[in-house]
Amino acid sequence: MARESNIVKIVGKENFQRLRSLKCLIVGAGGIGSELLKDCILMGFGEIHIVDLDTIDLSNLNRQFLFRHRDIKQPKSTTAVKAVQHFNNSKLVPYQGNIMDTVQFPLSWFDQFDIIFNGLDNLAARRYVNKIAQFISKPLLESGTSGFDGYIQPIIPGETECFDCTKKETPKTFPVCTIRSTPSQPVHCIVWAKNFLFNQLFNEETSSADETSTDWGTENKEEIDRIRQETNELHELRQIILSKGEERIKDILTKLFVKDIEKLLRIDNLWKTRTKPTLLDQSLIDDASQAVTNETQSLSSMWDIKEQIIQFFAITKKLMQRVHNGETNIEFDKDDEDTLLFVATAANIRSHIFNIPMKTVFDIKQIAGNIIPAIATTNAIIAGLSTLTALRVLNLLPYEPTKRSTDLNMAFTAKASNLSKDRYITNPRLAPPNPSCPVGGKVCRGVIKITQKGLNEIRLSKLVKLIRQKYQYPEEISVIDASNQRLLADFDFDDLIERSLSQVNLHDGSVILFSDEEGTAEAIYRKSLELYIEVIDGSLKDEIQLPDVEVPTVAVPVQNTAHTDHVEEKQGKSVNNENVIELDFDEKSETGAVKRPAPEEAPENALKRARKDKEYVDGLIELD
Numbered sequence: 001m002a003r004e005s006n007i008v009k010i011v012g013k014e015n016f017q018r019l020r021s022l023k024c025l026i027v028g029a030g031g032i033g034s035e036l037l038k039d040c041i042l043m044g045f046g047e048i049h050i051v052d053l054d055t056i057d058l059s060n061l062n063r064q065f066l067f068r069h070r071d072i073k074q075p076k077s078t079t080a081v082k083a084v085q086h087f088n089n090s091k092l093v094p095y096q097g098n099i100m101d102t103v104q105f106p107l108s109w110f111d112q113f114d115i116i117f118n119g120l121d122n123l124a125a126r127r128y129v130n131k132i133a134q135f136i137s138k139p140l141l142e143s144g145t146s147g148f149d150g151y152i153q154p155i156i157p158g159e160t161e162c163f164d165c166t167k168k169e170t171p172k173t174f175p176v177c178t179i180r181s182t183p184s185q186p187v188h189c190i191v192w193a194k195n196f197l198f199n200q201l202f203n204e205e206t207s208s209a210d211e212t213s214t215d216w217g218t219e220n221k222e223e224i225d226r227i228r229q230e231t232n233e234l235h236e237l238r239q240i241i242l243s244k245g246e247e248r249i250k251d252i253l254t255k256l257f258v259k260d261i262e263k264l265l266r267i268d269n270l271w272k273t274r275t276k277p278t279l280l281d282q283s284l285i286d287d288a289s290q291a292v293t294n295e296t297q298s299l300s301s302m303w304d305i306k307e308q309i310i311q312f313f314a315i316t317k318k319l320m321q322r323v324h325n326g327e328t329n330i331e332f333d334k335d336d337e338d339t340l341l342f343v344a345t346a347a348n349i350r351s352h353i354f355n356i357p358m359k360t361v362f363d364i365k366q367i368a369g370n371i372i373p374a375i376a377t378t379n380a381i382i383a384g385l386s387t388l389t390a391l392r393v394l395n396l397l398p399y400e401p402t403k404r405s406t407d408l409n410m411a412f413t414a415k416a417s418n419l420s421k422d423r424y425i426t427n428p429r430l431a432p433p434n435p436s437c438p439v440g441g442k443v444c445r446g447v448i449k450i451t452q453k454g455l456n457e458i459r460l461s462k463l464v465k466l467i468r469q470k471y472q473y474p475e476e477i478s479v480i481d482a483s484n485q486r487l488l489a490d491f492d493f494d495d496l497i498e499r500s501l502s503q504v505n506l507h508d509g510s511v512i513l514f515s516d517e518e519g520t521a522e523a524i525y526r527k528s529l530e531l532y533i534e535v536i537d538g539s540l541k542d543e544i545q546l547p548d549v550e551v552p553t554v555a556v557p558v559q560n561t562a563h564t565d566h567v568e569e570k571q572g573k574s575v576n577n578e579n580v581i582e583l584d585f586d587e588k589s590e591t592g593a594v595k596r597p598a599p600e601e602a603p604e605n606a607l608k609r610a611r612k613d614k615e616y617v618d619g620l621i622e623l624d
């Protein structure tokens with residue numbers, strides 16, 4: 001086949017046969033994932049498995065080229081696979097599910113793959129796959145894009161830096177619930193006004209593209225139902241816009257800033273740790289509806305709430321007239337002052353009721369203009385670089401064999417726009433693992449194999465004893481359920497020690513962290529050990545098998561700063577750090593150290609636990 005002859009030219013006949021026998025996993029079937037699927041098929045991988053938890057949304061169609069309008073609400077993974085069947089020569093296996101679901105995707109399932117590609121859009125899932133790749137020692141091609149910027153990072157466990165070796169930037173997109181129910185910053189209200197409200201009222205074509213994220217950010221069913229219902233009700237507001245009912249602009253304000261907020265206030269759970277919003281004063285709405293405005297206010301001065309509402313009336317009227325003059329779909333454009341004023345006043349009224357500082361129209365113009373769109377071309381470039389790099393990672397190129405894994409290039413694109421003068425792709429080298437990385441550097445890692453019987457019968461005390469014997473830990477060690485940062489045992493907390501592993505909630509997919517609490521007089525500690533629990537079906541001697549890993553001693557605590565310097569140097573002068581790694585990270589998991597007390601934890605243990613967590617986060621230096 002002509003297509004195959006091209007890849008054969010690149011890798012040679014023998015390597016092509018190897019490629020045909022390899023299995024790859026693509027995590028995410030969105031913007032990058034769709035591209036990866038096409039590229040992996042064109043390369044000729046023997047088997048390609050693709051996972052996505054989501055269904056197709058109207059807003060995906062502009063760039064996720066495997067999907068059509070008729071596919072809306074269908075699962076992404078199966079639809080993507082159907083769309084490529086006609087040119088496919090590989091075995092394709094789609095899954096709809098959350099990659100972090102250890103029941104659907106246990107460690108043994110990951111182990112079947114020769115390489116993993118990430119096409120994800122959130123920090124939690126990226127971190128999870130990174131950790132899994134470290135546990136099973138499989139190469140991972142991590143990637144991400146943001147507007148015209150993007151990056152790929154090949155991760156070879158133990159040899160190159162991992163995803164968590166460098167600190168990640170704060171989020172630029174937000175979970176749905178933050179935007180729709182619990183805003184806490186001006187930008188949340190601006191995203192709501194621009195991406196959601198404005199589109200619902202003035203642009204039918206993009207009206208379901210209401211968020212920059214499909215991540216609900218909550219499991220609260222009541223809240224999700226409310227958001228869905230609210231979306232349906234907004235279609236009625238669109239009718240007001242279409243109906244020439246200028247006198248009904250009051251109803252729009254009342255619905256958005258009084259009735260919807262009343263409903264929100266009824267969901268008690270939302271307000272346990274947050275300040276409640278206050279309803280917009282109905283008399284302010286009534287007064288503003290009577291006010292006459294022809295004055296132009298300075299866009300760089302701060303308007304009070306009264307002025308915001310008056311301007312909201314005026315600008316909504318103006319936009320309604322534009323709709324009636326034939327512009328049925330108006331697009332937000334920061335340079336179209338009408339659309340800007342609508343978004344600014346709506347955002348500010350929402351900020352006002354959520355006790356968030358309001359912003360000048362001028363400031364809002366900067367913020368709204370910067371909300372970064374996803375660009376199909378960047379996704380295509382990044383997925384292409386990712387699959388090409390995979391050839392090198394898998395040693396499939398007959399020439400220039402890679403001497404060390406860190407000689408692999410990590411690619412960044414920046415300003416890939418055809419309007420920009422400085423288009424470039426840079427390729428900084430990879431760094432070795434960061435010794436103070438919480439994932440790769442500071443802990444040793446392995447998999448405990450255990451039977452269900454073992455899980456039900458073996459007590460925590462027995463496990464601790466086995467661990468101490470096998471890895472030469474001292475008497476005092478602490479045991480933490482690392483999946484949720486729960487303390488299970490340490491030198492003065494033994495409430496759970498005589499319970500079985502299943503009684504302390506350990507199960508297939510749990511990760512436990514053992515740390516030396518004692519050390520020597522010279523402050524030499526045994527390195528921490530993180531073990532993944534894999535429950536197996538067959539039989540095992542003593543029902544449990546600990547992994548054969550070396551757990552060396554380390555000196556503590558020395559802050560390690562070398563790595564940061566190294567990263568800066570690696571990225572080169574021409575690449576602005578801020579431009580490079582910008583992804584929609586989930587704020588909650590940014591530190592990776594969520595600390596939840598054990599259900600039966602005494603207050604004094606919470607203190608100790610906090611101390612321990614801190615040690616885990618601080619640096620440990622390995623002694624050779």
Ligand SMILES: Nc1ncnc2c1ncn2[C@@H]1O[C@H](COP(=O)(O)OP(=O)(O)OP(=O)(O)O)[C@@H](O)[C@H]1O
Nearest residue numbers: 028029030031052053054098099120121125213214
């Ligand atoms: N934990 C997860 N398990 C499986 N798939 C995931 C997980 N987290 C995210 N994804 C998928 O990764 C894909 C990321 O693709 P992309 O960045 O294009 O986002 P999108 O949700 O399709 O688009 P947008 O966020 O711009 O609306 C999405 O299809 C999303 O469903």
Ligand SMILES: [Zn+2]
Nearest residue numbers: 162165437440
């Ligand atoms: Zn790391």
